[in-house]
Amino acid sequence: MTLINTNPCFHALIPAAGSGSRMGSELPKQYIDLLGRPVIRHTLDALLAVESLSRIWVVLAPDDIHWPRYKWPADSRITVLHCGGATRAESVANALQEVALHADAQTWMLVHDAARACVSPRLVARMIETLADDPVGGLLAVPVADTLKRAGDDGRVAQTIPRAGMWQAQTPQMFRLAMLRDALAAHPEVTDEAGAIEACGLSPRLIASDATNFKVTFPDDLAMAARLLGSAAESTK
Incomplete structure (x- = not known):
């Protein structure tokens, strides 16, 4: 029998220890300018607007020199951890060990990409x-709308993948602290948290999202994010 916490607590965790090499910038992509602020500031602002989140953990590389150079929201819910690893899974696993010293095992952890600034x-x-x-x-996640092609080593189509039932994973990905910590310890090779949970034989629930919650990965993505965020700001005036 699974015990459900009748008074659940919700934390967000933002792994931000990567270099963002695909962006082609010397500055890690979470710090690249987007409408006058670093990308991760927009992500933080969006999560701070979610009232049910009682704490937001930002996971930085141990040698991160950029964070102190910016002005961040004066919100007591934000806690910075300098325990990022070489991979996303390692960064999240390291952070969960730290969070476990301050939070209950049944605390919900919403792991969210630093570069999904339009969430x-x-x-x-x-x-x-x-x-x-x-x-x-x-x-x-969002249902896959386009036809999927698997490429061969020669750069030509090797296979068409049926898109029926296919979804594109996004973040946040939301799991209980102890469950996620144990899953990542057992399956450190995964590329997202849901993958670790699935590898343990469990089936995460898909929550329909939309394409605006994309990850800023390539230079052209910055212009798209700027348009979306600028439009959202105008609509609130």
Whole structure:
């Protein structure tokens, strides 16, 4: 029998220890300018707007020299951890060990990419409400709309993948602290948290998202993010 916490607590965790090499910038992509602020500042602002999040953990590389150079929100919910690893999974696993010293094992952890700066607070709040009593947890994702092609070594199409039932994973990915910590310890090779949970034989729930919650990865993504964030700012005036 799975025990459900009748008074759940929700934390966000932002792994931000990567170099963002695909962006082609000397500056890690989480610090690249986006409308006059670093990318990760927009991500932080969006999560701070989610009232049910009681704490937000930012995971930086141990040798990060950039964070002190910026002005961050004066919000007591933000805690910075300098324990990032060589991979996303390692950064999250290291952070969960630190978080476990301050939070209950049943605390919900919403792991969110630092570079998904256009995430909607409304969507995150709906995700929390939907999964609060779920025995496993889940993630934001979008159904795949385009035809998928698998490439061969020669750069030509090797196979067409049926898109029926296919979803593109996004973040946040929301699982309980102890469950996620144990899953990542057992399966450190995964590329996302849901993958570790799945490798343990569990089935995360898919929460429908939209294409605006994309990850800033390549230079052209910055212009798209700027348009979306600028449009959102105008609509609130």
